[in-house]
Amino acid sequence: MYDWIVLWDLVQVAVRWLHVITAMAWIGSSFYFVALDLGLRRAEDLPVGAQGEEWQVHGGGFYHIRKYLVAPATLPDHLTWFKWESYSTWLSGFALLTLVYYQGAELFLIDPEVMDLAVWQAVAISMASLAFGWVAYNAICRVFVNANQTAVMVALFAVLVGMSWFYTQVFSGRAALLHLGAFTASIMSGNVFFIIMPNQRIVVADLKAGRKPDPKYGKIAKQRSTHNNYLTLPVVFLMLSNHYPLVFATEYNWIIADLVFLMGVTIRHWFNTVHARKGQPIWTWAATALLFLAICWLATAPMRHPAPEAALKGEALILAAAPGFDDVVSIVQGRCSMCHAREPVQEGIHYAPKGVVLETPSDIAREARRIYEQAGLTRAMPPANMSYIEPEERAAIVTWFQRQGQAL
Template sequence: TYLVDKSRMDWAPSTAIAVALGFLAVFWLLYDLACRTFGQKKNGDAIVGVLVLGLVCVASWLACHWFAGRAAFLLVGAMIATAMSANVFFWIIPGQRKVVAAMTSGEKYDAAALAIHGKRGKQRSVHNTYFTLPVIFAMLSNHYSFLYTHEHRWVLLFVMMFAGALIRQFFVQRHGFHLGRAKNPWPFAAVGVVLIAAVIVALKPAPVAAPAAQAAPVTFAQVKQVLEQRCYMCHGETAQMKGVRLDQVEGVRTHAQGIFQQATVTRQMPLNNATQITEEERQWIARWYIAGAKID
């Protein structure tokens, strides 16, 4: 399973799957409890918002320390998306049905008693609005390995999700501001953009140092040995993921830049480091490529 990164948590796939499902269930239960406990009280929305931020922060830390990076990002996004779906299934639609049934029954109904369904439905709908951009970010994150392979990936995940919620607040409040019913929304957008800019700065790649003059040159035989042990499983005779085959000299020559990028720059491969490539072996590939990727 792509959930497991043995360098972080060496557990059985079935255990990893069970824990991942637990993330979805526990977040929904705690979020729903917070909404029911504080949602209709004074400053309830602010209290629930702070609690949700805390839950997402904790979940981001746990997921990124327990699971493979790319799986952790998707898992936190799926966790929030599950809450969005549950809001619709358990609160928004049932409440709406009760109100419509009472109003179309032809019998006298208590408008005050029915109002609570509208309040709860609106609250959950608003929450879903703020969840939208964080979930979209999580969905797209797997295309950008520099995010989920970063040393502080959980911080990047949380900050980007928080920035998404702030930017969403800007769009929510903008219309009301033009009508004179809401405060200026631009501070939310500004803070969101600043957070994204901070993430971009944090992700700036460090320059790749040229190999020391006294270091012995890395031969293709050394690189080939690394490829045999770490890469042939998915890029050999029996399997060629993405059409990349590295058990032939011509394939290595064609994909030399890709090997360098994936193994030493983005460090995305091997996937979840399933074949346990070492740091020294990554450096061999880097030195070989920088020296001209010569194939003896």
């Protein structure tokens, strides 16, 4: 039995590593080609149909790159396609979603205090929402096909705001932000699979048949590629958010996620403007900083909330008993140590999650900051509040740490 548990964890490690590697490849190639496209220069000796060229130096050599706006006169013998980076990222990401959130739905996906779902219901909502993302986004692009692209992005942002709120009303905070990232990544990968690659295949087929390709296919593909460029950074943030309870376990998590999408726009706008040699829009720095400060303010909102009256009544006792430490030890041992033990007794837990052990007073003192953030300021722990920790107990942890945290 233990060997299977270890093997299952190693499978998760392998899939997570694969997902990170393929995502790096996809993001890297996406950023590179958008920057290359924006930086193309006109030259007198460009062949017919060429939009521009670029000279680059890397790895001890020089590269001379030309882009044809529609297609070259004849199909080259060697043509490299960029598609598997996107497909592999989505497939490995969905596999990881299945291994962690579907298989561990009762621990990571479902929070009965948010919505008491059966596992099959939660998984069905998850999968249906990912499909809905592509359908909604593609419909927006078709409706606004001849409009300014800003209208497309505003409409998409409205959908993302709605989905960020929806996910937080259905799943745990951790799963809500992760799903918003998967929702957006599905749109991006759908762009490659359903639009960009088929359009490029049409152009290639026309070249092979001796027909002149229609420029609309390249125009549409470029539009979708640009959308992906602006969505990438928020997706990376959302995929990493499960490590930071101050982001995913706050009551304002859906607003934080929406602000991150706006940050993605301001950051990429600066880079894209610079790559296009259109100046340096310094205002994007200020906008990004203000958005991040707003996120910090929302994430730390629980610190500014007064402790519940029930906790304040015990203030004298907290001060008398080693500034509340004995109470915190009792709370943590009763609510957390069944999992966070050298030999866990909680069913399905075979070793302390992330190696965090909370059995003895010294264990608890050593992990004071984690306890404060994960179980005091936020509801990140216990997952789905499976040990039914009370608000007064969370308040006691906060009161204890805020008085003694600097000394720990």
